[in-house]
Amino acid sequence: EDQVTQSPEALRLQEGESSSLNCSYTVSGLRGLFWYRQDPGKGPEFLFTLYSAGEEKEKERLKATLTKKESFLHITAPKPEDSATYLCAVPRYGGATNKLIFGTGTLLAVQP
Amino acid sequence: ETGVTQSPTHLIKTRGQQVTLRCSSQSGHNTVSWYQQALGQGPQFIFQYYREEENGRGNFPPRFSGLQFPNYSSELNVNALELDDSALYLCASSLAGHIEAFFGQGTRLTVV
Numbered sequence: 001e002d003q004v005t006q007s008p009e010a011l012r013l014q015e016g017e018s019s020s021l022n023c024s025y026t027v028s029g030l031r032g033l034f035w036y037r038q039d040p041g042k043g044p045e046f047l048f049t050l051y052s053a054g055e056e057k058e059k060e061r062l063k064a065t066l067t068k069k070e071s072f073l074h075i076t077a078p079k080p081e082d083s084a085t086y087l088c089a090v091p092r093y094g095g096a097t098n099k100l101i102f103g104t105g106t107l108l109a110v111q112p
Numbered sequence: 113e114t115g116v117t118q119s120p121t122h123l124i125k126t127r128g129q130q131v132t133l134r135c136s137s138q139s140g141h142n143t144v145s146w147y148q149q150a151l152g153q154g155p156q157f158i159f160q161y162y163r164e165e166e167n168g169r170g171n172f173p174p175r176f177s178g179l180q181f182p183n184y185s186s187e188l189n190v191n192a193l194e195l196d197d198s199a200l201y202l203c204a205s206s207l208a209g210h211i212e213a214f215f216g217q218g219t220r221l222t223v224v
Binding site for chain 2: 004031032034036041042043044045046049087089091097098099100101102103104105
């Protein structure tokens with residue numbers, strides 16, 4: 001069964017303290033992996049798409065990487081405004097349907 | 113370019129009632145998917161619409177139904193509401209054949 005697992009469930013950092021979030025997946029025929037940011041009570045905001053192992057993408061203080069089994073979201077020198085839930089998801093195809101399978105997210109809190 | 117918009121943002125319903133949620137897709141996007149996100153969980157796929165037809169469904173009962181209109185906007189209808197239907201309902205739009213999906217801000221449904 002396709003599965004996406006994120007760790008840790010919650011992470012508390014001091015401003016400027018770099019860290020990484022993990023997303024591991026067990027799917028066959030990976031066609032991409034997405035990272036989203038979600039603020040409380042809001043919809044997920046698209047951050048990155050990674051298509052193949054070895055690929056990296058960066059946006060401001062965030063860098064996403066992908067291996068054959070997992071993805072990491074590296075946060076360098078975070079600021080309080082980076083506090084949010086970070087979700088990863090993989091697309092699955094079944095017939096004409098393209099759906100996303102999400103992990104449960106990592107709740108990041110950055111304290112000033 | 114307009115993003116995905118959902119209405120209403122919040123609503124409260126009584127158990128047994130029916131509810132309709134609405135979604136306008138991002139400009140040019142012809143595929144709409146609906147997701148349910150319970151508190152502390154990742155979004156779960158409900159169903160997807162393309163060319164005004166449902167072309168895939170997740171593990172949700174038939175009392176969850178939908179429509180897509182010629183302008184690609186969509187509705188999610190839930191009959192016989194149950195307390196467990198309380199969640200954030202998310203609409204995502206995409207272009208057929210493209211894997212990136214972009215989400216609206218969600219509708220927070222509370223069933224009492």
